[in-house]
Amino acid sequence: MGVDCHHPESAQPGLEGLALADAVAAAANKCERTRERLTPPRRRVLELLLEADGPMKAYDLIAAYGQDGEPAKPPTVYRALDFLERLGFAHRIESLNSYVPCRMEGSSHRAAFLICECCGTAEEFEPDFAPQFAAAEAAGYAVRTVTLEARGLCPACKPEA
Amino acid sequence: MGVDCHHPESAQPGLEGLALADAVAAAANKCERTRERLTPPRRRVLELLLEADGPMKAYDLIAAYGQDGEPAKPPTVYRALDFLERLGFAHRIESLNSYVPCRMEGSSHRAAFLICECCGTAEEFEPDFAPQFAAAEAAGYAVRTVTLEARGLCPACKPEA
DNA sequence: GCCTCAGCGTTATGAAATAACATAACCAGG
DNA sequence: CCTGGTTATGTTATTTCATAACGCTGAGGC
Ligand SMILES: [Zn+2]
Ligand SMILES: [Zn+2]
Ligand SMILES: [Zn+2]
Ligand SMILES: [Zn+2]
Numbered sequence: 001m002g003v004d005c006h007h008p009e010s011a012q013p014g015l016e017g018l019a020l021a022d023a024v025a026a027a028a029n030k031c032e033r034t035r036e037r038l039t040p041p042r043r044r045v046l047e048l049l050l051e052a053d054g055p056m057k058a059y060d061l062i063a064a065y066g067q068d069g070e071p072a073k074p075p076t077v078y079r080a081l082d083f084l085e086r087l088g089f090a091h092r093i094e095s096l097n098s099y100v101p102c103r104m105e106g107s108s109h110r111a112a113f114l115i116c117e118c119c120g121t122a123e124e125f126e127p128d129f130a131p132q133f134a135a136a137e138a139a140g141y142a143v144r145t146v147t148l149e150a151r152g153l154c155p156a157c158k159p160e161a
Numbered sequence: 162m163g164v165d166c167h168h169p170e171s172a173q174p175g176l177e178g179l180a181l182a183d184a185v186a187a188a189a190n191k192c193e194r195t196r197e198r199l200t201p202p203r204r205r206v207l208e209l210l211l212e213a214d215g216p217m218k219a220y221d222l223i224a225a226y227g228q229d230g231e232p233a234k235p236p237t238v239y240r241a242l243d244f245l246e247r248l249g250f251a252h253r254i255e256s257l258n259s260y261v262p263c264r265m266e267g268s269s270h271r272a273a274f275l276i277c278e279c280c281g282t283a284e285e286f287e288p289d290f291a292p293q294f295a296a297a298e299a300a301g302y303a304v305r306t307v308t309l310e311a312r313g314l315c316p317a318c319k320p321e322a
Numbered sequence: 323g324c325c326t327c328a329g330c331g332t333t334a335t336g337a338a339a340t341a342a343c344a345t346a347a348c349c350a351g352g
Numbered sequence: 353c354c355t356g357g358t359t360a361t362g363t364t365a366t367t368t369c370a371t372a373a374c375g376c377t378g379a380g381g382c
Binding site for chain 2: 333
């Protein structure tokens with residue numbers, strides 16, 4: 001991952017079996033409550049994100065889309081990603097051109113990530129934007145969204161303390 | 162720019178004439194001090210960034226590269242951008258796939274941007290990452306770089322208070 | 323001088339995202 | 353029902369963004 005250190009694969013195993021089904025069901029419930037539709041392509045892309053061991057590229061999703069090995073057409077996946085982002089079920093990581101399922105409980109939140117340059121994991125955390133937000137307001141800005149991506153080494157990949 | 166409000170062009174006019182020459186000369190000096198080479202393509206791309214009224218896309222730079230109208234080849238510009246980023250003369254804005262010249266005085270700094278979704282300006286500011294940094298360290302992460310991009314409306318484009 | 327290597331020019335290709343338009347499913351009102 | 357507005361999908365093609373690979377050149381150390 002750009003830094004030469006060779007740790008095993010991602011420390012963030014994807015969901016399987018029941019856990020996966022539960023996560024999808026939770027999303028479905030949330031959609032019902034807000035009268036949004038978790039249609040087949042949307043559900044499929046959400047599954048793929050949840051199953052994955054780390055951030056997925058759009059074209060990884062496209063390739064993995066069909067259970068029979070048939071890829072999806074790009075718009076299918078990009079539309080599903082738009083939906084999942086809008087509902088807060090997934091986040092785009094700008095600096096990786098990649099997508100992850102949301103790992104936070106609370107519904108609407110501002111996402112931020114700690115990205116390991118060795119093993120590729122991207123851990124979501126709940127940032128405190130107070131200082132930046134205050135600075136922006138002071139300058140007269142009306143902030144709508146904030147992207148924060150910190151890159152470095154995760155505990156597992158960090159050369160021992 | 163995604164939000165329907167129609168303000169005039171970017172509020173960040175590019176440099177011209179003397180100011181431009183000064184800025185380039187300053188970069189050249191800094192390179193000399195660190196034994197880095199501000200070669201013609203690097204200088205040219207820096208000029209283009211400084212002249213611009215706002216964030217420039219890589220292919221905008223490619224198109225504008227030749228004084229005679231001849232575009233550059235993509236690698237020429239991407240290499241120059243890599244250099245300028247490395248030296249701190251330019252920054253990439255991930256959420257726009259765009260580049261801006263560095264507007265801050267201090268040499269090595271962590272860049273952050275306030276991006277107006279109406280007029281397209283991207284104002285650089287010096288963020289205080291203390292809280293996020295502390296949180297990351299507490300989690301065992303060794304943070305190397307941080308990307309922060311806040312999107313919203315600038316004072317000029319904000320519906321009057 | 324000679325070597326080394328960073329930088330460059332060039333061709334080609336790969337990766338990421340969207341435009342545009344036709345079709346199909348959903349749903350509320352009549 | 354059915355009909356019209358709305359939302360979502362299927363499909364083709366294209367655009368936009370970025371890098372691989374290779375050979376050449378010229379600056380600077382010895
Ligand atoms: Zn989240
Ligand atoms: Zn790691
Ligand atoms: Zn800067
Ligand atoms: Zn503005």
